[in-house]
Amino acid sequence: MNPYLTRRGALGLGAGAGTAILLSACGDSGPNEKVTGGGPNAAPAATAYTGPNVSLAFWNGFTGGDGAFMKTLIDQFNTEHQNIKVSMNVYQWADYYQKVPAAVSSGNGPDLGIMHVDSVATNAARGVILPLDDLAASLSLTEDDFSPPVWQAGVYNQKRYGIPLDVHPLGLFYNKTVMEKAGLDPEKPPATADEYLTALDKLKSAGVQGSWATPFQFTGSMWFHSLLWQFGGDLFDAGAQKATFAQDPGVQALTWYTDLVRKGYSPRNVAQDADLVALRNGKNALNWNGIWTINTLSEDKNLQWGAAPVPQIGTQKAVWAGSHQFVQFKQRSQDDNKLTAGKVFINWISQKSLEWAKGGQVPARKDVRESAEFKALPAQAALAQQIDYVHYPPSVPGIGDALNTVVTAVNESVLLRKEPAKALSDAAAKADQILEQNRKKYGG
Amino acid sequence: MTILQERTQAADETANPPMRRNASITPYLFLVPYFVLFAGFMLLPAIYGLWISLHDWDYLLPGKPFVGLDNYQALFDPASAVFDFFWQSMQATGIFTVASVPLLLVVPLAVALLINRKFPGRTFFRAVYFAPYVLGVAVIGVLWRFLLDPNLGAVNAVLGTTTPWTTDLPWAWISLVGVTVWWTLGFNAVIYLAGLQDIPRELYEAARIDGGGKWAEFRHVTLPGLRPVLLFVVINTVLNSANMFGQAYLITQGAPGVETRTAIMYIAQTGLRDFKMGSAAAMSYLLTIALLLISLIIFRLFRTKD
Secondary structure (H helix, E strand, O other): OOOOOOHHHHHHHOHHHHHHHHHHHHOOOHHHOOOOOOOOOOOOOOOOOOOOOEEEEEEEOOOOOHHHHHHHHHHHHHHHOOOEEEEEEEOOHHHHHHHHHHHHHOOOOOOEEEEEHHHHHHHHHOOOEOOOHHHHHHOOOOHHHOOHHHHHOOEEOOEEOOEEOEEEEEEEEEEHHHHHHOOOOOOOOOOEHHHHHHHHHHHHHOOOOOOOOOOOHHHHHHHHHHHHHHOOOOOEOHHHOOEOOOOHHHHHHHHHHHHHHHOOOOOOOOOOOHHHHHHHHOOOOEEEEEOOHHHHHHOOOOOOEEEEOOOEOOOOOOEEEEOEEEEEEOOOOOOHHHHHHHHHHHHHHHOOHHHHHOOOOEEOOHHHHOOHHHHOOHHHHHHHOOHHHEEOOOOOOOHHHHHHHHHHHHHHHHOOOOOHHHHHHHHHHHHHHHHHHHHHHHOO | OHHHHHHHHHHHHHHHHHHHHHHOOHHHHHHHHHHHHHHHHHHHHHHHHHHHHOEOOOOOOOOOOEOOOHHHHHHOOOOOOOHHHHHHHHHHHHHHHHHHHHHHHHHHHHHHHHHOOOOOOHHHHHHHHHHHHHOOHHHHHHHHHHHOOOOOOHHHHHHOOOOOOOOOOOHHHHHHHHHHHHHHHHHHHHHHHHHHHOOOHHHHHHHHHOOOOHHHHHHHHHHHHHHHHHHHHHHHHHHHHHOOOHHHHHHHOOOOOOOOOOHHHHHHHHHHHOOOHHHHHHHHHHHHHHHHHHHHHHHHHHHHHO
């Protein structure tokens, strides 16, 4: 047994994919056929299931505190629907996005799943997921039910492939105890650039580096995305033909972010998640982190913490967000009973998104967000204020490949290994090449 | 003489013809099961991989256009999307291999020489040195990632330093090499121990009689005696180091930037995350060719000394 993952071991990582290739090559072209159906005029799907008993496999990546909430909802659904049994399998998201396409391709895919909004277009283009316009019609869902960015994000080539379950934006999480010790009002977190820098100076005087800047994707890249939009820039031009994040707004954004390190407001060389651990340990005061942080911070009974919208550093309000979207997976042979039952499940969960919100999310549906029950969840409600200015990457297949170059640029800049402008221009050049590659590949 | 020859020939004619016919195919029958496994799980996938590397291959897209040697050409074209990243990752693999192989040859040998003596607790120490090897890369990776965390890890807390073990150079390489040596030195030590025990004791006695000291014994008896084992250890260690993936993926995540992203890590990302399997396959074959050349050179070096 070799001590490292050998090449054989690394290729073994693709064993599922390899098996899928062989089965795909040997079988008919079933899962690779162009997906048909869907579109804005699809007839509404059923809202109740009266067929024979079915079992539905539901795969997702809820490995955090949110998984328990989803399990509770599924148990409730199974109790209320005797002829539908949903079983949940949970994988790390990174593994999930490798396993699911391979499983679908080999004809062993799950029936239902969740995808992040930035993965929907890629998997639609690759024939992994099915259009859900009929489900949107039966739910009577229209753009008015969601904030526009949330609703538009699940569409690829004029077809809807995802039903939004939630929005998970970035927010400002703050340690009230640390703020108080530095002479700051713990009930009034900074909301503007001036307030933010003033707070950091006071914290610095009190011996605290108050805003740890992480160089890693979680959540350094998301922080940069937010700042980029706030300074009036964008990641790509219309239709994602060219990367635009290296233009002036991007340089301003990354310079501001990197200056947190250069001006001593953050330690240098912050490791992945160290910023959040420091917030809990009283060594950090202000942390831009995802809403999933609510579950983590809630576990610590001794911690006095709060959540607020991210401050407006640039010229306009903007914040990075993701969204979990329900999807249905293509099967080698279509089972109409399972398809119908699956839509009933998605329909049901969609109307229970308040329960899901308690697991640390912002409901995608406007009526749930505006309900008194949701507003009684202080952290979630605070972050929900950002709903109308959240941003997502464009719904373009393969967009994640190009976004990886931004992750690298932020990493190199915040670790002080490259100037912000240089890091971004290098990344943009690479992103342009990747975008061109993907246009050839996906025919966009 | 003639009678004897006739008798011998008669015996041959009587007894041997059936044996000869059976003997000609028996060895191949014994080899068939292993050949089936070898062909099915090594040969065919390798050939299939070559086929994939000639295409723009995403196993879920209906179109997998034939592109000839474009995937290989892109690896040598500075203007392509993959050139910079690929050679950066090859450089990372090279740095790690050059830094870790000498240590993984010398340190285990020292450990083996120490353990090879008779002393109380010998079995205990052998177990202690070998124990980390039993753990999988995921356990090792997560364990040391937390220990080496620059801000909150135990190593910096104990040393009273703020060394960025996982987020800056050269510390990231020192961390990866250190963890790998700690993890795997037990394996090489055991191989060396087996080799040491095969060296005849008489040779040491003869060297002692001739008045040789410890160093002379080591140089003229131990090292020559270990040469066959050393060949295996060198090649095995070089190949394993060149295939390093788990440690970098878990401990440094390829940071800072992509400095510690090794070739296997980049190949895995290209093929399994970006689903550009043709490109990933081409990179794999290029790495394979490089490692074949290195192995051949090592074989030549060992043969030359004989």
